Amino acid sequence: MCGICCSVTLSIEHGGYDFLHKNLLHNLQRRGPNSSQQVLKTDTDYHCLFSGHVLHLRGLLTPQPIEDERGNVFLWNGEIFGGVYVGAKENDTQIMFNHLSSFNNESEIMSLFSSIHGPWAFIYYQASSHCVWFGRDYFGRRSLLWHFSNTGKSFCLASVGTEAAGIVNQWQEVPVCGIFRIDLKSSAISKHIVLKLYPWKYISKENTAEEVDKNLNQILDDLPKFVSIEINEARLCLKTPVVPLNTKLPQGSFESDHSSHIPATIENLQVFLKDKHMKKAVHQLIHVLSEAVKTRVLCLSRSEILFLNDDLSKASTRKANIAILFSGGIDSMVIANLADRHVPFDEPIDLLNVAFMTKVRTGHATFTKKSGQPKKHLETSSEENTKGLAATTDNIKDQNFNVPDRLTGRAGLKELKAINPLRIWNFVEINVSLEELQRMRNHQISQLVQPLDTVLDDSIGCAVWFASRGVGYVMKEDEMKPYQSAAKVVLTGIGADEQLAGYSRHRVRFKTHGLEGLNKELEMELGRISSRNLGRDDRVIGDHGKEARFPFLDENVVSFLNSLSILEKADLTLPRGVGEKLILRLAALELGLTASSVLPKRAMQFGSKIAKMENSHEKASDKCSRLQVLSSE
Template sequence: MCGICCSVSFSVEHFSKDLKEDLLCNLKRRGPNSSKQLLKTDVNYQCLFSGHVLHLRGVLTAQPMEDERGNVFLWNGEVFSGVMVKAGENDTQIMFNYLSSCKNESDILSVFSEVQGPWSFIYYQASSHYLWFGRDFFGRRSLLWHFSDLGKSFSLSSVGAQISGVANQWQEVPASGIFRIDLKSASTSRLVVLKFYPWKYISGENVITEECVNTLTQIAADLPPFVSVVANEAKLYLKDPVVPLNMMLPPIPSEIDCSTISNTPPTRETFQVFLTNGHMKEVVQQFIDVLSSAVKKRVLCLPRDEPLTPNEVLRTHERKANVAILFSGGIDSMVIATLADRHIPLDEPIDLLNVAFMTKEKIIPASFNKQRGRQKNCKTPAEESSENTAVAADRSDKQFNAPDRITGRAGLKELQVTNPFRIWNFVEINVSLEELQKFRRARICQLVHPLDTVLDDSIGCAVWFASRGTGCLVTPDEVKSYQSSAKVVLTGIGADEQLAGYSRHRVRFQTHGLEGLIKEIKMELGRISSRNLGRDDRVIGDHGKEARFPFLDENVVSFLNSLPVWEKTNLTLPRGIGEKLILRLAAVELGLTASTLLPKRAMQFGSRIAKMENNNEKASDKCGRLQDISLENFSVEKEIKT
């Protein structure tokens, strides 16, 4: 994970040798282990490169990197496969080595076509005055662009910074391909031309072409008049890393009679009906294998302490967690936690981050005031009895008894049964209205931008507080404050989009049948970069942590895309069974119990953030709380810096 930025100026009077303070601050928060700037000047333009590194693999490698020919590279990504990165090597250095050896644009496209994993990058080719940049196929890493008036300058950055009085100054770089700018040409014409290289799927010798004209039109719609986007003349492209979605419809009704399932209360045994089908059982096992491999890559690609010797086993409690999971106790996070447990060393704890927002306070007897204050601060004095501690935890429940807290605790018990030898740190993250409003003004509104809906506000705030990892560990013996040290945060995003987990999938199925459902799933996956992933990367990265998305691993998506829709979901069945059916069957095979039957509950409702402020809002409404309040931000930011 890194914070990367390139600021280009075609005008001496508009050029600054330093980034604006608030932008630099936002970038540094993403990359706390190394910060560096590099200035490249030409008679026609100036480029200021800024790199801020969160060190996770190989030797700490400062960015930006420059080779002997003056090429410059900024990389915010993880190479999980496709390009060879040996143990102990740094993937930034490996990627730069490949790019430095490229002889033409086709070679550059080949490099990025091979990489599997999340990435965004900026690459300056000195000899040709080209600036290349882009995001991976799913847009799992944020990259924004900002073009100033009259084409005198522009910037690319992992995260933006709000400017008072300027609306929509930053926009997300589309994840529909990669881009190239001829800086020398742009400096003389004062017109910025974005040369576009789209993703295309290759099947055998055939290239399946998406409608490029529509894509170009969509990209151009949000650009200022002096910026244009055009297809590259050679019609070069990147290879799609995943197979297309299987659009097949069933020729005959399902072999499984679902009538008995629909008419009985769902139980875990309900799923055994499906698992008696040999083909379905095999498909479920294949899904477990490919998802387990995806989780393995994401929990092992990071530095960790040496394993404990047999004589040191008693010191397991002193170990710090390297991996955290955004954890609601729902089916997505439970399966991820179970698979992470397979691959993370047993002497290493796993942090389960569970966020809840305060409900309206009830009248509390004066005798509890002192104790309640202690619980709010998550501090238990040494002299306090365990009985009083239990009372404190119970008092907290009344304020933070959100649905995700209840299912999270139930999920914790399941995991403890599955592996009682693992230390599972269930981190209760309690957020008051005052704290929510304070940090939204100071931090979160900048990170969610350029997205601006009520839904973006709710999800952005919930994910920011959860991934921060500041909360309490509540055990039968004590309540103590806790700060997660994990640099890697696993999240279940991508499961609902691919497996028809949202209520709108059920509505679509009821109105347009399987054909409509398939189109909805295709649309969901196609827009996930602009709807979710850039925002979540900015929000989680703000804590110097890296978001990793196992359900969006290229092999996982290809496997699920290859299946006919009825092997993934069955929306003729009740909630808690039919949606994400293949994932629920996988959970049963993994030994999970009650969590396999939990219906989908959106994070904004599960955490109760949607109940905090305005209950009458619609998710798609523009959110006034996310409007430009940067002058206020600046003073609040100084107040709360740590």
């Protein structure tokens, strides 16, 4: 994980240079606490400030920006999990830059980025052509924002924005329709910024040109008049990294043999595993998802691990390298189970479980009469976090935090302990009061969620921020004790619902438009996941100097699920807790999970009880006024 930024001034007639605003620099540094530096490149017509902030996870620490003898500059916020060879002790930033610096033409750049498996966002200054290249991976798993000044004389690319200096509304997410190139010299002379686009090639669609044009028109609507987008002259494209969605439907009318009234029980779920074809598909999913988890839990530097004949008591002092956003639901349970297969046996795994106060107790000394809120709250820094936790120990057993996700999380913990009782599972209970929610939203979270601005973005953004911060309590020696997760990698289950019809809207779509409508809905879900979820979640989790990793969005996992027919993935004639994400529930059964395999889908904002906490009359799609508060200076 890194914070990357490139600030470009296209007119230097007035001399001088506006350095990065302190708030923007602060947000970037939070993402990359291990190394920070800047490089300034100047020309007669422009100058560029490159700012890099590194969270060190693999290979040798490689400070960014990285520059070569020809003046090329590279910023990389990504992980190469496949497609390009990276040795165990090598750093992928250096590997990528070595490739880019050796290329002589644009087609080689397309070939390189087409081959990468893993999340990425990058900025590359090619000195010989006076061009800046930038973009995000096919799913948009890493955040990259842009904003263009009103005068047309400058623009900025950054992992995260800031609400300062009156530019909050100008930040927009860089779309994931391809890679962009800007000729700085030409733009400075013409006083018009032209974005050259190298789009993803949608092999499955005959109307690729129409799709690209439609995307371009949507992007242009949000850009100033002096910015335009054109397809690159050579018509070069990136190769889409996943196979197209299988939209083939069963011949004839679809009549399910199953009743929507059958109870959601393990026994009824097990019936499906008697079908050989279904069982084969389930085992294929387990294999490909297990490999995705394996890559994501092993691709980071570790201290020396214990051997089987070593004193296991040493394991109790080790810190977790891997954390999981954990509700006890089917997605997080499967990820935790598979992580247990691959994380070294002596290493704890942190299960991060967040709960928001559901109601206020009366007549308790730790609450004020007027507001009903705790007098003491959690602080921001690590040391102060512990103090705040110790000061509110009374709240640990408070029933106000027994939200649905806390209860299913505890049940899931028991299942995991039954499967592997030797593993140290740190179930981190993260309790958030209304006071702390409002304070940290104002102080930090609102500018991370931006440019997204709905009630849903507020709820999920805040929930994920507090969960991934990892400050809470764990049970140690039969006593709840303050705890802060030190894990730099946070696994999340996002992508499962989008691919396996997990949301209630999928049932509505199926009822009104049948299987064909459901297929179109799932295709749309994956197409919009970058702008709807992933950029926001990357900014929110990265704010703690941690990296979000998404096993369900691994290219091989998506390709496998795309290859299946809709009925192999879900059967929405079946009740909640069975029909949605059917293949994943069957995989959970095969992995030895029990009760969690039939838990119905519950969205994070409802399971954690953050939704309706402040305004019970809001709709998820409404613009959220709480996100509009500007940081004070």
